[in-house]
Amino acid sequence: MTIVVSCGEPAGIGPEVAAKAWEATRLPLLWIGDPRHLPRGTPVAEVSGPEEAEEAAPHALPVLARDFGPGAMPGEPNPVHAQGVIDAIADGVRLIREGRARALCTAPISKEALIRGAGFAYPGHTEFLAHLGGDVEVVMMLACDALRVVPATIHVPIAEVPRLLAPDLLEGVLRITHASLRDDWGLPSPRIAVAGLNPHAGEGGLMGSEERTVIGPVLERLRAEGMDLRGPLPGDTMFHQEARAGYDAAVCMYHDQALIPIKTLDFARGVNATLGLPFVRTSPDHGTAFGIAGKGIADARSMIAALELADRLSKRRGVPWRR
Numbered sequence: 001m002t003i004v005v006s007c008g009e010p011a012g013i014g015p016e017v018a019a020k021a022w023e024a025t026r027l028p029l030l031w032i033g034d035p036r037h038l039p040r041g042t043p044v045a046e047v048s049g050p051e052e053a054e055e056a057a058p059h060a061l062p063v064l065a066r067d068f069g070p071g072a073m074p075g076e077p078n079p080v081h082a083q084g085v086i087d088a089i090a091d092g093v094r095l096i097r098e099g100r101a102r103a104l105c106t107a108p109i110s111k112e113a114l115i116r117g118a119g120f121a122y123p124g125h126t127e128f129l130a131h132l133g134g135d136v137e138v139v140m141m142l143a144c145d146a147l148r149v150v151p152a153t154i155h156v157p158i159a160e161v162p163r164l165l166a167p168d169l170l171e172g173v174l175r176i177t178h179a180s181l182r183d184d185w186g187l188p189s190p191r192i193a194v195a196g197l198n199p200h201a202g203e204g205g206l207m208g209s210e211e212r213t214v215i216g217p218v219l220e221r222l223r224a225e226g227m228d229l230r231g232p233l234p235g236d237t238m239f240h241q242e243a244r245a246g247y248d249a250a251v252c253m254y255h256d257q258a259l260i261p262i263k264t265l266d267f268a269r270g271v272n273a274t275l276g277l278p279f280v281r282t283s284p285d286h287g288t289a290f291g292i293a294g295k296g297i298a299d300a301r302s303m304i305a306a307l308e309l310a311d312r313l314s315k316r317r318g319v320p321w322r323r
C-alpha cells in the first residue's frame with residue numbers, strides 16, 4: 001500500500017525534495033499536487049488513485065494530479081495556490097481513512113501563505129491533522145538517530161507558554177508520548193526526560209515556580225503509575241551526549257526548547273512525526289526554504305528519513321486507520 005505525500009508549498013523546496021526522495025528510494029509513493037510544480041525532468045506517472053501507485057513507482061513518481069492554476073514562482077508563494085495546498089493534505093488523510101493508503105508524509109507548508117491566502121484556521125499541519133483525525137489530542141515529536149524531542153506547547157507565542165502549560169496539557173502530552181514510544185517505536189519501558197520551564201529548572205523556586213506548581217506534581221502523579229520520568233531538568237544541560245544516553249525522548253515546555261537541540265544535532269536527517277493520530281504522519285524537519293527554492297540544491301535527506309519512518313511506523317501498525 002502506498003504512502004501519500006502532500007505537495008506542500010509549491011514555491012518552496014517541497015516538490016523538489018519529494019522528487020529527489022522518490023528517486024532515491026523508489027518507495028511506492030503517491031504525490032498529490034500540480035505536476036507542473038515538480039522539477040523539470042522528473043519522470044511522472046499520473047494515476048487515478050493510490051491503487052495504481054505501486055506498479056508505477058519503480059519507473060516514475062506516481063502523481064495524483066491537481067490543477068493549481070498559475071505556475072509557481074520559486075520563493076514567492078501565490079495566494080491562489082493556498083487552497084490547493086490545504087486540499088492535498090485533506091485528500092491524503094481521506095485516502096488513509098478509506099484504507100487506500102497507509103501513511104501520510106507532508107512536504108513543508110508556509111503557514112503564513114495558507115493563512116493569508118485561504119484563511120487556514122490552523123497554525124500548522126499538526127493542529128490541522130488533529131482536526132482531520134477526529135479532533136484528537138496530538139503531540140509533535142521530532143526524531144533523529146541521536147535524539148527525540150517533544151514540545152509540550154507548539155505553535156504559540158512564547159509569552160503565552162506559562163499560561164498554556166496546564167497540568168492537563170502536560171499530562172496528556174506525557175501519556176501520548178509514552179504510549180507512542182512503546183507501541184510505535186517498540187520501546188517496552190520508555191524513559192522520558194522532562195525539561196523545566198525556567199532557568200536551572202526554577203533554581204528551587206527562586207527563578208520561577210512552574211516546576212513546583214505544575215511540572216513536578218504531574219511527574220509525581222505519573223511516576224506513581226509506573227512511568228519512568230526524569231525531571232524537571234534544567235533545559236540547558238539535558239541535551240549533551242552523556243545526558244541523552246539516559247532517556248528515549250525529551251519532553252520540553254515550548255517549541256524552541258525542543259527544536260533547537262535536534263536541529264543543531266542533525267538538521268539534515270531530522271523527522272517530524274505527529275503522535276496520537278489514528279494514522280501515521282511524518283514530515284521533514286525543515287521548512288519551505290524559499291531562499292534556495294528552484295535552484296536544485298535542496299538536501300532531500302530529511303524527506304527521505306521522513307518517508308522511511310512513515311514506512312516503518314505504518315508497517316508496525318498494520319492498519320492504515322486505528323479507531
Ligand SMILES: NC(=O)C1=CN([C@@H]2O[C@H](COP(=O)(O)OP(=O)(O)OC[C@H]3O[C@@H](n4cnc5c(N)ncnc54)[C@H](O)[C@@H]3O)[C@@H](O)[C@H]2O)C=CC1
Binds near residue numbers: 013283287288289298
Ligand atoms: N512541516 C512544515 O510544514 C514546516 C514548515 N515550516 C515553514 O517554513 C517556512 C520557512 O521557515 P524557516 O524557519 O526559514 O525554516 P527552513 O527550514 O525553511 O529554512 C531554514 C534554513 O535552512 C535551509 N534549509 C532548509 N531546508 C533545507 C534543505 N532541505 N536543504 C538545504 N537547505 C535547507 C534554508 O535555506 C534556510 O537557510 C515558514 O513559513 C515555516 O512556517 C517550517 C518548518 C516545518
Ligand SMILES: NCC(=O)COP(=O)(O)O
Binds near residue numbers: 124125127259
Ligand atoms: N517547527 C516545526 C513545524 O513548524 C512543523 O509544523 P507542522 O506543520 O508539522 O505542524
